[in-house]
Amino acid sequence: xxxxxxxxxxxxxxxxxxxxxxxxxxxxxxxxxxxxxxxxxxxxxxxxxxxxxxxxxxxxxxxxxxxxxxxxxxxxxxxxxxxxxxxxxxxxxxxxxxxxxxxxxxxxxxxxxx
Amino acid sequence: xxxxxxxxxxxxxxxxxxxxxxxxxxxxxxxxxxxxxxxxxxxxxxxxxxxxxxxxxxxxxxxxxxxxxxxxxxxxxxxxxxxxxxxxxxxxxxxxxxxxxxxxxxxxxx
Numbered sequence: 001x002x003x004x005x006x007x008x009x010x011x012x013x014x015x016x017x018x019x020x021x022x023x024x025x026x027x028x029x030x031x032x033x034x035x036x037x038x039x040x041x042x043x044x045x046x047x048x049x050x051x052x053x054x055x056x057x058x059x060x061x062x063x064x065x066x067x068x069x070x071x072x073x074x075x076x077x078x079x080x081x082x083x084x085x086x087x088x089x090x091x092x093x094x095x096x097x098x099x100x101x102x103x104x105x106x107x108x109x110x111x112x113x114x
Numbered sequence: 115x116x117x118x119x120x121x122x123x124x125x126x127x128x129x130x131x132x133x134x135x136x137x138x139x140x141x142x143x144x145x146x147x148x149x150x151x152x153x154x155x156x157x158x159x160x161x162x163x164x165x166x167x168x169x170x171x172x173x174x175x176x177x178x179x180x181x182x183x184x185x186x187x188x189x190x191x192x193x194x195x196x197x198x199x200x201x202x203x204x205x206x207x208x209x210x211x212x213x214x215x216x217x218x219x220x221x222x223x224x
Contacts, residue, residue, distance in 0.1 A: 040217075042118075042215050042217045043201070045213060048210075101162060101210045102159040103159070103212060105158070107156050108156060
């Protein structure tokens with residue numbers, strides 16, 4: 001596609017529920033990143049994929065968070081047993097392998113946990 | 115660890131010049147980036163510095179001093195549409211993992 005696509009754009013769920021957020025990166029971008037952004041803060045790194053493998057998952061806050069990218073394109077961020085503190089905008093970005101380091105961000109998925 | 119500091123808020127007048135500063139502490143520094151983010155929208159790339167000095171791109175310029183751990187973004191001929199958050203981000207290591215500061219909210223008024 002022309003840009004990074006994320007679905008859903010908005011998700012409201014109840015505490016304790018399971019949530020999946022999807023990211024479709026720019027065609028041909030091998031690197032994919034998930035970030036989380038809370039109100040008034042900058043994006044916080046969660047996980048980085050190079051191809052199908054998670055090359056760096058050091059930003060995942062705990063084992064309730066998991067992400068996959070089985071075919072090296074679309075990625076899914078999975079959150080189990082959601083908590084109110086998980087409420088944030090989850091941003092996905094993709095980039096070429098190297099270059100200037102320009103990350104192309106999607107519009108984000110706004111997650112609200114009640 | 116890594117630490118990135120930038121002012122929380124700034125205001126400026128349409129047509130004026132504004133400088134947004136960013137200081138950072140990081141290991142394995144490999145580039146500094148500035149992104150613009152309008153409210154409710156995705157961050158968009160503005161500039162990239164890896165060597166010391168000034169990079170100019172139209173109305174926007176970015177400066178880097180690696181020895182001082184310091185960068186600034188200079189916006190000239192401010193327009194109302196420049197009202198946004200400006201995010202300073204540092205890359206360390208061998209891939210494009212960026213660590214972002216909290217952002218500076220710039221308000222441009224007539």
